[in-house]
Amino acid sequence: MATYAYRCPDCGTFDVTRPMGEAPERVECPRCAASSPRQWTAPLLAQMDPALRSALAREEKSRDVPEVVTRASGTTRR
């Protein structure tokens, strides 16, 4: 998954997590559902504002939780 930045005309920027290469040009704002264009920012921006940085830090933290913890035990190995 990758995080993409969008900018709502009313609410400002927000992040959307999508599979790599599947970020649409526009998405609906999570707050007001306005059509928001994608921000074309570099993934690792050296000069980013502190609010965005902390948002990314939180995102980074959530990555520590594995998506799949255990294998499905539907099949029995012999």
Ligand SMILES: [Zn+2]
């Ligand atoms: Zn909005």
